[in-house]
Amino acid sequence: MAENQVPSSIKDEVLVLKRRNQMIKGAVTLFIEKGFHKTTTREIAKASGFSIGTLYEYIRKKEDVLFLVCDSIYQRVKERMEASIDPTQTSIKSLIHAIQSYFQLMDDMQDEVLVMYQEVKSLSREAQDYVLQKERDMVAMLEQVILNSLPEHHSKEEVKLIANNIFVQGQMWGFRRWILQRSFTLESYTEGQIQLLLQGLNTQEKERS
Amino acid sequence: MAENQVPSSIKDEVLVLKRRNQMIKGAVTLFIEKGFHKTTTREIAKASGFSIGTLYEYIRKKEDVLFLVCDSIYQRVKERMEASIDPTQTSIKSLIHAIQSYFQLMDDMQDEVLVMYQEVKSLSREAQDYVLQKERDMVAMLEQVILNSLPEHHSKEEVKLIANNIFVQGQMWGFRRWILQRSFTLESYTEGQIQLLLQGLNTQEKERS
DNA sequence: ACAGATTGAGCGAGCGTTCAATCGCCAATT
DNA sequence: AATTGGCGATTGAACGCTCGCTCAATCTGT
Structure with a gap:
């Protein structure tokens, strides 16, 4: 139970931020290319470097x-x-x-x-x-x-x-x-x-x- | 075969134009309200005053x-x-x-x-x-x-x-x-x-x- | 061995598009 | 005047497909 440098709640935050940046980086390229509506959530996930399931761990809606x-x-x-x-x-x-x-x-x-x-x-x-x-x-x-x-x-x-x-x-x-x-x-x-x-x-x- | 005042080919043209204007009038309101992507072809047809089938007689794609x-x-x-x-x-x-x-x-x-x-x-x-x-x-x-x-x-x-x-x-x-x-x-x-x-x-x- | 993170097959709704069936009109026929 | 046949215009149920989103199963690091 001894906490080392990084408490887990903060560790989570770091991961959330990392994932978020991955999403933004991937999505912006796609939106520029094909627009928001023509971009699928699956494409966003792939461009972000993770799966559709993980994508929906970090957002609620497209x-x-x-x-x-x-x-x-x-x-x-x-x-x-x-x-x-x-x-x-x-x-x-x-x-x-x-x-x-x-x-x-x-x-x-x-x-x-x-x-x-x-x-x-x-x-x-x-x-x-x-x-x-x-x-x-x-x-x-x-x-x-x-x-x-x-x-x-x-x-x-x-x-x-x-x-x-x-x-x-x-x-x-x-x-x-x-x-x-x-x-x-x-x-x-x-x-x-x-x-x-x-x-x-x-x-x-x-x-x- | 005697043609009276309006040859059928022109009559068609008139109808096409009328339908076209109906479509434009109906669609523009919808596009303003909800945008192109969120407007369905069925809605366009209804707003134009005819059915989805007729819509597709006058256009090929949405x-x-x-x-x-x-x-x-x-x-x-x-x-x-x-x-x-x-x-x-x-x-x-x-x-x-x-x-x-x-x-x-x-x-x-x-x-x-x-x-x-x-x-x-x-x-x-x-x-x-x-x-x-x-x-x-x-x-x-x-x-x-x-x-x-x-x-x-x-x-x-x-x-x-x-x-x-x-x-x-x-x-x-x-x-x-x-x-x-x-x-x-x-x-x-x-x-x-x-x-x-x-x-x-x-x-x-x-x-x- | 456990918790948190990740996966992707699968669900269900909604969409664009088609087409066999029907309608409505008019000229030809009775 | 009434009937019929024909044809272009119209209809909407049905099809096939895509997409957003979920969740039971799996993985990973400790």
């Missing part, structure tokens, strides 16, 4: 796998966003840098973003709310960067809109890749979007007051 | 229904876009008007746009190519409006980017409705996006040369 995958995607995005943002910087340069990092991130995670767009609606209502909140959190991060970076006064609404634009423009680099990546490289796309954001069309009449 | 639905959505968008665009106008006002009409259109068709985002990947390769081409056509329409509206020289790339931005910003009003429509009305959203497009952040240093 949908749980989708949730784990979605959650891990958001986790990765969030971590990399936090790593690339410096809240002490307050110049417009920091905004530009944040955009560049974020677009690079979206370039790396194109397939994952596509899966999210296509499959979130297959989640339960509660899971969708959870995911929606994560989305809001990330937009809020962008809003903060924008606020820090703009010296002049800008309305809360304007900042919100800009944050949403940047957020979606990053994603659209992935989900409209078949159109955009014919005409742009990631660099030219990023450069173009930053230019547009900062200058717009610059069509205002030069009024002399 | 996927065909999805294609018909997607096609009809694009058709509606295209028609309304064409109706709201006046190629003889060449001022910036015509661009603004085009954006306003397009955003209004996307507001009307939020659910349909969402279905497209979620279900296109369930189409066959060829059908996806077909749909992608329609998408390209529509972006090209926007590019034309932009070109007509801008007196100054703008690079082909810049125009392309702007067209894609407007296109996606219209759609995102629908697919990010849970976030955007908390903070904006369609009017304030449209106004904000136009403002950003025309002016950007307007942060350029006022350089005195």
Whole structure:
């Protein structure tokens, strides 16, 4: 009965986490390839490296796998966003840098973003709310960067809109890749979007007051 | 053998079209509600007002229904876009008007746009190519409006980017409705996006040369 | 020898699809 | 006017198959 270093309950936890990661790793590839609905639980089990029986020791329903995958995607995005943002910087340069990092991130995670767009609606209502909140959190991060970076006064609404634009423009680099990546490289796309954001069309009449 | 007004082959065609429209009308509602995969062929048949047997007289596979639905959505968008665009106008006002009409259109068709985002990947390769081409056509329409509206020289790339931005910003009003429509009305959203497009952040240093 | 982890054959429900039987309409025939 | 024959359109029971999920049997490490 003497417990050595690792109590069994914790040992279980470690195994659960290991299995969970195996599942996520296997499932995400399959979901990217064939989508959630066309992927069978047997395929997920095989891709995870264990049997269908073991799979069901760690989930209750097939949908749980989708949730784990979605959650891990958001986790990765969030971590990399936090790593690339410096809240002490307050110049417009920091905004530009944040955009560049974020677009690079979206370039790396194109397939994952596509899966999210296509499959979130297959989640339960509660899971969708959870995911929606994560989305809001990330937009809020962008809003903060924008606020820090703009010296002049800008309305809360304007900042919100800009944050949403940047957020979606990053994603659209992935989900409209078949159109955009014919005409742009990631660099030219990023450069173009930053230019547009900062200058717009610059069509205002030069009024002399 | 004397043919009266309507030859039977044409009569057939009329029926086919009628049935097709019944299917589209019934199916689109179901797809919006529960998605393509969770909708059964029996449900589609019932919603169309005929039996499962008749359904299969007019399609070969379930996927065909999805294609018909997607096609009809694009058709509606295209028609309304064409109706709201006046190629003889060449001022910036015509661009603004085009954006306003397009955003209004996307507001009307939020659910349909969402279905497209979620279900296109369930189409066959060829059908996806077909749909992608329609998408390209529509972006090209926007590019034309932009070109007509801008007196100054703008690079082909810049125009392309702007067209894609407007296109996606219209759609995102629908697919990010849970976030955007908390903070904006369609009017304030449209106004904000136009403002950003025309002016950007307007942060350029006022350089005195 | 025991507990926890793993297995995969098997269950049952639900799905897309088919097709023999039936319907409904109209022209030809009585 | 009533009857009949023919044919395209329609029906839904039935088929075969796949999939999500379970659980009795087995394995593994201590």
